[in-house]
Amino acid sequence: MTPFQIAAVSVLAALFVRDVLRWGRSHLTHGVRLLRLAAWAAAAVTIADPGLLQSVANLLGIGRAADVVLYLTALGGLWVAFYLYTRCLRLEREITALTRHLAIRDATPPAADRRG
Known part of the structure; x- marks a missing residue:
């Protein structure tokens, strides 16, 4: 992993943990909270393994x-x-x-x- 990937995944993991810890105190609906958690996780996975997103792009018929x-x-x-x-x-x-x-x-x- 590159230094950027380590830093970005660390920040995204911190955001994910923050949202999990604030679950009960949030004014957001459960669906929005789950969507946020999914966004943090998807971004972290995509940054950690860029080849995975390229595979998804190929499956969808998108070049890049x-x-x-x-x-x-x-x-x-x-x-x-x-x-x-x-x-x-x-x-x-x-x-x-x-x-x-x-x-x-x-x-x-x-x-x-x-x-x-």
Whole structure:
């Protein structure tokens, strides 16, 4: 292993252990936590044995392992963008509903017309 591989795998192992130790205190769902752990492990395995990713690339009919990483990054980025967009839309709707509720609750009736 090269010094870079040793350093990178060590950092990824520390991130993996940190996420495992903080499992119960995290506000993330179980699925997101497992996805994070899988990402740390996959990155560590890929860095430790680059030939393994090249074999996966060949199985998928992709010429280079770097292209596999690029494609997965692009797909992941698109998924995150769409997820965050829908999340923002949902939050906007909730804020609007809450604002309407508070406005109706705190509204004062109009003053009565007092003509003598």
